[in-house]
Amino acid sequence: MLTYFPTLYEDELLYSWFARYHVHSANVSPKQTMKDLFETTSAVAVPDLPTQLKEVYGRIMHFDIMSLDSLILKHTLFRYYTAFQPESVRQNVYQAMVTENRPGAIHMMIGIAASVVKEWKFLRFCPTCFKEDIQNKGEPYWHVSHQFPGVFTCSKHGDYLCDSTVKFRNPEKHEFVAATKDNCPSIFLQSSYSDTTKAFLNMIVRQSQELVSSDFLFTFQGIQKAYQYLLKERGLSNINGKVDQKKLAEQFQLFYGKELLSAVQSSVSYENPYCWLKNITRKHRKSFHPLRHILFIHFLSESVETFYKYASKEYYPFGEAPYYCLNPAADHFKERVITDMRISLCTDTRRPVATFGCSCGFTYSRRGPDKVEEDNFKIGRIKQFGHVWESTLYKLVHVEKKSWYLAAKELQCDIGTVKKYATRLSPNKEANSEDSLIDVTTAKQKEWLDLIRIHPEKSVTQLRKIAPALYAWHYRHNIKWLKVHSPKYK
Numbered sequence: 001m002l003t004y005f006p007t008l009y010e011d012e013l014l015y016s017w018f019a020r021y022h023v024h025s026a027n028v029s030p031k032q033t034m035k036d037l038f039e040t041t042s043a044v045a046v047p048d049l050p051t052q053l054k055e056v057y058g059r060i061m062h063f064d065i066m067s068l069d070s071l072i073l074k075h076t077l078f079r080y081y082t083a084f085q086p087e088s089v090r091q092n093v094y095q096a097m098v099t100e101n102r103p104g105a106i107h108m109m110i111g112i113a114a115s116v117v118k119e120w121k122f123l124r125f126c127p128t129c130f131k132e133d134i135q136n137k138g139e140p141y142w143h144v145s146h147q148f149p150g151v152f153t154c155s156k157h158g159d160y161l162c163d164s165t166v167k168f169r170n171p172e173k174h175e176f177v178a179a180t181k182d183n184c185p186s187i188f189l190q191s192s193y194s195d196t197t198k199a200f201l202n203m204i205v206r207q208s209q210e211l212v213s214s215d216f217l218f219t220f221q222g223i224q225k226a227y228q229y230l231l232k233e234r235g236l237s238n239i240n241g242k243v244d245q246k247k248l249a250e251q252f253q254l255f256y257g258k259e260l261l262s263a264v265q266s267s268v269s270y271e272n273p274y275c276w277l278k279n280i281t282r283k284h285r286k287s288f289h290p291l292r293h294i295l296f297i298h299f300l301s302e303s304v305e306t307f308y309k310y311a312s313k314e315y316y317p318f319g320e321a322p323y324y325c326l327n328p329a330a331d332h333f334k335e336r337v338i339t340d341m342r343i344s345l346c347t348d349t350r351r352p353v354a355t356f357g358c359s360c361g362f363t364y365s366r367r368g369p370d371k372v373e374e375d376n377f378k379i380g381r382i383k384q385f386g387h388v389w390e391s392t393l394y395k396l397v398h399v400e401k402k403s404w405y406l407a408a409k410e411l412q413c414d415i416g417t418v419k420k421y422a423t424r425l426s427p428n429k430e431a432n433s434e435d436s437l438i439d440v441t442t443a444k445q446k447e448w449l450d451l452i453r454i455h456p457e458k459s460v461t462q463l464r465k466i467a468p469a470l471y472a473w474h475y476r477h478n479i480k481w482l483k484v485h486s487p488k489y490k
């Protein structure tokens with residue numbers, strides 16, 4: 001049991017805390033410090049994902065410090081590296097940090113060892129934080145938020161971070177090195193990035209820090225589903241989920257710019273079949289560096305806090321049913337009554353096309369996706385006017401004897417359409433050509449079959465109530481067919 005231990009500072013690495021203990025204890029040999037903390041001199045000093053923490057905790061817990069869990073979550077890079085990992089990996093890493101002494105094994109588990117995003121070679125510091133810490137605490141210390149890979153700036157001051165002279169993977173493995181004026185020199189090279197790049201660098205630091213401040217508990221499947229949703233919504237993949245990789249790579253590069261992507265070792269290339277951007281849109285069998293998730297999520301206009309809500313959402317390019325009937329002749333005009341909607345892909349644009357079929361017989365299609373509320377009321381093409389519309393037209397033209405102009409106004413269509421259908425529906429059937437009669441019969445049969453399909457449970461009597469004019473037409477002109485094509489009594 002130790003008789004003294006320093007106070008842990010905000011945003012301080014456990015590594016730094018242990019290093020300050022070494023300084024304060026006045027232990028001459030780093031070995032003595034190792035023995036004080038771990039009971040053994042073979043323990044390894046690891047800045048990002050330290051191990052054997054239960055051992056240390058047992059020796060210092062009487063100093064009224066926070067729980068071991070909080071120490072791991074807030075004062076190491078555990079959450080940063082495991083946020084996008086499966087739960088099993090998260091648990092294994094956590095256990096290994098608590099009990100084991102194999103830091104190399106942990107780095108293998110989460111793929112840091114093989115990562116293409118290289119970690120910093122030296123422990124990093126912010127010159128302004130460094131000064132402030134000496135002023136306020138009497139000593140400098142290593143901050144968690146300065147050590148994330150791909151993070152160039154201080155989240156508090158916006159200053160560029162600097163390399164210290166302390167190696168991140170110290171060859172002296174059994175030694176904790178505290179931040180000092182000597183190893184954090186005040187002369188440093190200033191990076192000079194464009195304002196756009198710097199804004200993105202600030203975004204990366206904020207998002208990296210966000211990962212460390214909460215438990216996100218993402219799953220591979222959830223991440224993948226959220227990405228699929230967002231890619232569809234942004235028009236970067238079609239409704240079947242096929243990603244337009246060329247467009248994606250071009251827009252991604254245009255969005256971030258080469259300078260930023262090269263600075264954070266995440267350049268993209270459409271020509272490269274192994275490009276990370278292609279892979280991150282596919283089924284997640286392996287993990288990706290947190291930095292790349294941050295870049296991808298921000299590109300999709302979301303953040304690590306918000307993107308996961310799409311993991312359980314289905315993408316509806318035309319919103320959810322019911323849809324608006326846009327038949328001006330129906331008493332439910334502009335009401336949400338349509339449940340029958342099919343989506344296909346436009347062969348030219350690969351955009352989704354919806355066909356809405358109403359029980360009033362009115363069927364229309366529209367190319368999507370809908371973007372604003374008004375899109376709900378747009379008609380691309382009317383595929384079928386239906387019995388309600390035709391009955392109204394018949395009444396207007398042939399019963400009330402209104403002009404084509406007035407009928408067209410009432411039915412919100414052009415005069416040509418009124419003329420065509422008025423002639424076709426003329427009570428003087430001799431005026432119809434043989435062709436148009438066949439046309440009408442085919443259309444009416446389709447309408448009747450659609451009606452049965454939309455209402456599979458309904459009897460003939462009920463169908464007749466829904467579409468009296470259509471039923472009457474078949475009864476008068478097509479009775480044999482109607483008898484064969486009606487639901488059987490149950």
Ligand SMILES: [Zn+2]
Nearest residue numbers: 126129154157
């Ligand atoms: Zn700072």
Ligand SMILES: [Zn+2]
Nearest residue numbers: 325330358360
């Ligand atoms: Zn309708």
